[in-house]
Amino acid sequence: MKKKTLAMTVLSIIIVSVVILAAGIRSALQPESKDFMQFSNTVTVTDSGVEHEIAPIHFEPIGKKVTFDVEIDGPDGIDTEVIIQVGSPDSASIVKEKITGTGNGNAKIHVTDAEGKDLYMQFIPENSGSLAPSSYSLQFKLRGTSDELKFHSGPMILAVLLLVFGIYVIVTTNRNESKYDERQLAARGKAAMNALIIVLMCCFTYGCLSMSVENFPISMYEVGIGSVIVGSTAFAIMCDINDAFFGLSERRSKFLALSWVMGILALFGSGMTFLGLGRFNEITGTGLVVGICFFLLAIELTVKTAIEKKEAADEES
Amino acid sequence: MKNLRLKAARAALDMSQQDLADKVGVSRQTINSIEKGDYNPTIKLCISICRALGKTLDELFWEE
Numbered sequence A: 001m002k003k004k005t006l007a008m009t010v011l012s013i014i015i016v017s018v019v020i021l022a023a024g025i026r027s028a029l030q031p032e033s034k035d036f037m038q039f040s041n042t043v044t045v046t047d048s049g050v051e052h053e054i055a056p057i058h059f060e061p062i063g064k065k066v067t068f069d070v071e072i073d074g075p076d077g078i079d080t081e082v083i084i085q086v087g088s089p090d091s092a093s094i095v096k097e098k099i100t101g102t103g104n105g106n107a108k109i110h111v112t113d114a115e116g117k118d119l120y121m122q123f124i125p126e127n128s129g130s131l132a133p134s135s136y137s138l139q140f141k142l143r144g145t146s147d148e149l150k151f152h153s154g155p156m157i158l159a160v161l162l163l164v165f166g167i168y169v170i171v172t173t174n175r176n177e178s179k180y181d182e183r184q185l186a187a188r189g190k191a192a193m194n195a196l197i198i199v200l201m202c203c204f205t206y207g208c209l210s211m212s213v214e215n216f217p218i219s220m221y222e223v224g225i226g227s228v229i230v231g232s233t234a235f236a237i238m239c240d241i242n243d244a245f246f247g248l249s250e251r252r253s254k255f256l257a258l259s260w261v262m263g264i265l266a267l268f269g270s271g272m273t274f275l276g277l278g279r280f281n282e283i284t285g286t287g288l289v290v291g292i293c294f295f296l297l298a299i300e301l302t303v304k305t306a307i308e309k310k311e312a313a314d315e316e317s
Numbered sequence B: 001m002k003n004l005r006l007k008a009a010r011a012a013l014d015m016s017q018q019d020l021a022d023k024v025g026v027s028r029q030t031i032n033s034i035e036k037g038d039y040n041p042t043i044k045l046c047i048s049i050c051r052a053l054g055k056t057l058d059e060l061f062w063e064e
Helices: A003-029 A153-179 A182-212 A220-241 A252-268 A282-316 B004-012 B017-024 B028-036 B043-053 B057-061
Strands: A033-046 A049-051 A057-059 A066-073 A078-086 A093-099 A105-111 A119-127 A134-146
Touching: A003 A153, A049 A119, A066 A078, A066 A093, A066 A119, A078 A105, A078 A134, A093 A105, A119 A134, A182 A220, A182 B028, A220 A282, A252 A282, A282 B028, B004 B028, B004 B043, B004 B057, B017 B028, B017 B043, B028 B043, B043 B057
Parallel strands: none
Antiparallel strands: A033 A049, A033 A134, A057 A119, A066 A105, A066 A134, A078 A093, A078 A119
């Protein structure tokens, strides 16, 4: 094995190992995610009951099992019923818990199947009978705990697969170095550097936008996949413009056809495509980027093939 | 600057750019770039081209 290949392989293993180790340490140190919320509200006790304006609280919990620790501080004569609903604040409750004697009341509310659901928590104060009509202040403390950050095997498998793929790419790239001549290698080096800058710029732009725009509609997942696809396409186009994408013995026709097929499938194929569903989500957004990139690549390859044929014909004549 | 001497030496042997490229082990576009003066080859490639065309480095690449 060449020194360069060995060095790159070792480097990849170290990088992936550090990522896995960091994830492991984080999961060990912080096995559960915790959110804390505190607010107060005024309730009015009347002869007919308790009037309040406590709005339902909306949660989109991460993880399957969620536990809410609820603490309510207020006068002893108020009991509070805490209910959890799924979908909307008008739907039937899936969990009901009564906190009696609010003065020192707290409860643990468990939701065992919360993944991907919209949860609403409502507080319904009641007069247990001992309070005189008046206004009272209630202090609420909420702590949500989820099992999401526990270590999952999925990302581990993905990381290992990426590691194997990375090593394979490094080994084959170094082995096939002789399929490019010196001018092509230099051009590929420049293109790789420019593609890396493009990927970094994508990530940097996303970082700036997501910080400055509240609820920025593009997720990290889309940016990660999209940046890599855009960078790879830019690399391929820059290489091909400088006649350095295909090796000395490679034919471009197969790749050209593949690019058109990939572009068409990503944009027009049945199922989860943007044009198929007519709306954006993470999958269709990524598919749209993939489709556009492959289309651009296919157009560039087609134009370049025509130029190449013309140049070869001119040279022969 | 165009390398017309390389082009002439190749034409004298009735070789196409592709023929020379195959003989030297580079792409046709690389030979084309050298002839057009767009690419400065390394000394290693210059020697390979000279050997393939039966010329010296001075004859093909030395600028007076």
